[in-house]
Each structure stands twice: as structure tokens, then as C-alpha cells.
Amino acid sequence: MFALGTLFYLGLMLLNAVAVLHEQRFLSKIGWSIEQLSGFHDANQEVKLRIIHLISAIRMLLRIPLIFVNSMVIIYEIILG
Amino acid sequence: MAAIQNNQAAQLGFQFAGSAVNAGHEYVEKNLNRYINLPMLRHYFNVSNSYVLKKIQLLLFPFGQKQWTRLALRSEQTGHTIGYKPPREDLNSPDLYIPVMSMITYVLLVGIVSGTKHMFHPEILGLTASKALAVMLFEVVVIKLGCYLLNVSSESQFLDLVCYSGYKFIGIIVTLLVRTLIPGWTTWFVFFYTNLAVGFFLLRSLRHIVLPDTSAATATGVHHRKHRIHFLFIIAACQLIFSWILLSNTWSLSVSSDSPAAAAPPRFRKMVPRV
Numbered sequence: 001m002f003a004l005g006t007l008f009y010l011g012l013m014l015l016n017a018v019a020v021l022h023e024q025r026f027l028s029k030i031g032w033s034i035e036q037l038s039g040f041h042d043a044n045q046e047v048k049l050r051i052i053h054l055i056s057a058i059r060m061l062l063r064i065p066l067i068f069v070n071s072m073v074i075i076y077e078i079i080l081g
Numbered sequence: 082m083a084a085i086q087n088n089q090a091a092q093l094g095f096q097f098a099g100s101a102v103n104a105g106h107e108y109v110e111k112n113l114n115r116y117i118n119l120p121m122l123r124h125y126f127n128v129s130n131s132y133v134l135k136k137i138q139l140l141l142f143p144f145g146q147k148q149w150t151r152l153a154l155r156s157e158q159t160g161h162t163i164g165y166k167p168p169r170e171d172l173n174s175p176d177l178y179i180p181v182m183s184m185i186t187y188v189l190l191v192g193i194v195s196g197t198k199h200m201f202h203p204e205i206l207g208l209t210a211s212k213a214l215a216v217m218l219f220e221v222v223v224i225k226l227g228c229y230l231l232n233v234s235s236e237s238q239f240l241d242l243v244c245y246s247g248y249k250f251i252g253i254i255v256t257l258l259v260r261t262l263i264p265g266w267t268t269w270f271v272f273f274y275t276n277l278a279v280g281f282f283l284l285r286s287l288r289h290i291v292l293p294d295t296s297a298a299t300a301t302g303v304h305h306r307k308h309r310i311h312f313l314f315i316i317a318a319c320q321l322i323f324s325w326i327l328l329s330n331t332w333s334l335s336v337s338s339d340s341p342a343a344a345a346p347p348r349f350r351k352m353v354p355r356v
Contacts, residue, residue: 002326003211007219047308050230 012069018058019066027055125177125240127167135172136179140251141275143282149173150289173286177240180247184213187250187327190257194331197261209330213250216323220246223319224287227312231305233291241290245283249320252279253327276324280317287313 027033032048034056139146152171153162168176191209195201221242227233252275260268291309 002215003208004215004218005211007215010219011222046232046305047230050232054229 009073012066012073015058015062015066016070018055019063021055021059023059121238121240122177124167125175125244127169128176128178129169132168132172132176133179136168136176137251139172140179140248140282141255141278143278143285146285149285175241175244175286177244177247180244180250183250183254184210184217184247187213187254187257190254191331194257194261212330213327216327217243217246220316220319220323224316227316228291231291231309231312233309245286248282249276249279249324249327252276253324256324256328257331272324272328273321276321279324280320283320284313284317287316 021027023033023035028035032052032055034052151173152166154164154166155161156163165171165174168174168178188206188209192201192206195205221239224242224246225239255275256268256272259271291313292306
């Protein structure tokens with residue numbers, strides 16, 4: 001049943017999936033690391049550029065909140081799931 | 082009682098209470114305005130009877146419509162554009178009245194359909210409402226994310242997208258009604274037709290949000306344009322999936338012989354012969 005709770009879990013899991021991507025071990029190998037971005041880029045790659053920025057922003061901003069939200073969900077699932 | 086009214090202290094007390102109530106009212110108004118933009122919400126609910134009828138007609142038969150741009154509202158002193166005209170004066174303006182009403186109708190209709198199979202449970206209403214909200218929220222988030230990735234200068238309001246994602250309930254209501262009244266393969270025809278209509282409507286309406294500059298003819302402009310048109314088609318095609326999800330838990334409820342449309346709201350009962 002697709003409902004608001006499912007949507008919340010979906011968003012949380014997707015954010016977790018982005019947050020665990022490792023900068024050196026994974027992202028730099030496929031060329032998606034924010035550190036490798038040079039100053040210039042051609043316009044055709046703008047979507048990729050924006051995805052890279054989005055990934056780094058999620059990794060930087062949401063790391064600490066995700067810890068709390070995840071632990072709350074885990075406790076909820078253990079007690080009431 | 083007369084003694085209380087003549088008493089000076091009581092008069093003072095009444096006055097004080099009155100001013101306290103007024104202050105409380107002002108406080109609520111101020112704080113409500115801070116979090117919810119009430120004038121903007123009023124704009125979305127500024128509809129008339131003829132607008133609602135014409136809009137529903139447009140949502141079900143959008144193929145003949147020629148004019149899709151929204152009318153700009155101009156300031157009376159300067160003549161500058163200061164926004165868009167409200168739905169009352171402009172058929173192409175998105176409104177929130179139809180999405181809200183059709184969503185509630187959809188939730189109640191699912192309850193009625195399950196009631197005709199003697200499977201009604203109060204929980205069904207809550208679950209259906211939750212699912213409807215989740216689908217709308219998901220669609221709005223996907224469109225917002227797509228706008229970010231495609232670098233669409235997003236001057237479009239969040240509420241506009243909520244409106245556009247809520248219009249699909251009209252098609253779903255028609256499908257549900259037809260399925261309950263006329264069982265058989267007609268349901269599938271109506272399901273695909275209403276989704277086609279809503280998809281076409283979104284394709285033409287969202288065009289002005291996703292493709293703001295039609296005059297950009299540079300090489301990068303053309304490239305961006307291609308991506309954005311693909312994005313538009315994906316959104317329109319996704320309507321089929323969303324409708325499927327919203328109707329999915331009612332497929333299993335087969336049709337009973339007695340007509341449940343008698344309990345449906347009269348506005349939608351009138352619409353059935355037209356489809």
C-alpha cells in the first residue's frame with residue numbers, strides 16, 4: 001500500500017543511499033567527485049554537473065540529521081514494527 | 082444581571098475581555114500569515130461556477146483547445162505585469178478548488194465502491210486519503226527535482242504544481258464511476274482515454290513552466306529544449322502510473338448490480354452521460 005508513511009521511508013532510503021557514497025573510493029573513480037570539477041565545463045554536461053552538486057550538498061548537509069532520523073526510525077521499527 | 086451591567090468594574094472587565102479577544106485574533110492572523118500565504122491561497126480559490134464547469138470539460142476534452150497561455154494581470158497605474166489573473170477570469174489559470182474537491186470525492190467514492198461490495202471499513206477512507214496525498218507529493222517532488230536538474234528558472238509557484246498534479250483525480254473519478262456503472266472492457270477504454278486527456282492537458286499547461294523561453298535559438302538552447310521536452314513527456318506518461326496506483330486497490334472490488342452512483346455527489350452524476 002503506497003501511502004504517506006511509505007513515501008517517507010522511500011525518501012529516507014534514497015537520501016541514505018546518496019549519503020553513503022564515498023568521495024574517494026567511489027565518486028572519484030567514476031568522475032563524479034566534487035573535487036575533480038574543473039572551472040570550465042561544456043553546456044551538454046550541465047545535468048551531470050547539477051547531479052554532482054546535489055550529491056555533495058546532500059552528503060554535506062544531511063549527514064547529521066540523517067543519523068538522528070535513522071535511529072528514530074530504527075527504534076520505532078523495533079518497538080512497534 | 083442588571084446589577085452586573087451597571088457595575089463599573091464589570092464594564093471594565095467586559096472591555097478588557099473584548100480587547101484581549103481582539104489581540105488574540107490579530108496575533109493568530111499575523112502568525113497564520115507568516116506561515117501560510119493567505120492572499121495567495123485566496124487567489125487559487127477564486128473560482129466561479131462557469132469556470133469549474135469549463136475547466137472540467139477542458140480536462141476531459143483538452144484536444145480542441147487552442148489557447149493555453151495564462152493571462153497576465155497588469156497594474157492599473159503603471160501597466161506593468163504584477164502576476165496572473167485569478168481562475169475566475171482565466172480558464173488556463175491553475176486553481177486549487179477542483180483538485181481539493183475532486184480528491185475528497187475520490188476518497189469518498191472509493192469508500193462507496195467498497196461499500197457496494199460490503200467490504201467497507203472506516204480505515205479505507207484514511208488509507209485512500211493518505212495514498213492520494215502521497216502520490217501528489219511524490220509527483221510535485223519529482224517535478225521540482227527535474228526542474229532543478231534541467232536548470233529551469235523556477236519562478237513557478239509550488240502551489241501551481243500541486244494544482245496540476247491534483248487535476249488527475251477528475252479522470253480517476255470518471256473511470257471509477259464508469260467502472261461501477263458499466264462493467265467490462267469500457268473501463269479500460271475510459272481509463273486510457275482519461276489518462277491521455279490529462280496527460281495532454283499537462284503537456285500543454287506545464288509547457289509554460291518548463292519551457293519559459295521559446296525564442297532561445299542558440300546551440301545550447303536547442304540542447305536544453307530537447308531535454309526539457311523529454312522531461313515533459315515523461316511527466317505526462319507518468320500520469321498513467323499514478324492513476325494506476327490510485328486505482329489499484331479498487332480493481333479487486335468487482336462490480337455489484339445495484340447502482341452506487343445514487344450516493345455520489347450530483348455534480349459528478351451529471352457528468353456520466355457525457356463521457
